[in-house]
Amino acid sequence: MDIRILATVFATVFLAELGDKTQLATMLFAADREVSKWTVFAGASLALVATSALGVLVGGALSSVVSPRTLQLLAGAGFVGIGLWTVIKAV
Numbered sequence: 001m002d003i004r005i006l007a008t009v010f011a012t013v014f015l016a017e018l019g020d021k022t023q024l025a026t027m028l029f030a031a032d033r034e035v036s037k038w039t040v041f042a043g044a045s046l047a048l049v050a051t052s053a054l055g056v057l058v059g060g061a062l063s064s065v066v067s068p069r070t071l072q073l074l075a076g077a078g079f080v081g082i083g084l085w086t087v088i089k090a091v
Contacts, residue, residue: 013052022047 017023026044030037062071 017048 022044026040029035029043030040059071066074
């Protein structure tokens with residue numbers, strides 16, 4: 001296991017998830033006094049693991065068909081597109 005890759009992925013995903021709508025939804029569920037905080041934690045954790053697994057599987061499959069450089073360009077363009085869409089939607 002490459003600890004540098006592990007740390008990079010952890011930091012990237014951690015920072016990307018801070019303050020996003022998923023975290024806000026999780027906080028809202030946890031704010032309900034009648035709901036077990038451990039149940040909310042387990043559900044949110046399982047969802048993040050499942051979406052991460054999907055990302056790894058799709059990324060692994062795509063890498064056998066598309067070059068890593070092309071994947072990086074597509075991901076970058078996707079992030080820019082989402083950012084522009086968010087700005088346009090906010091205006």
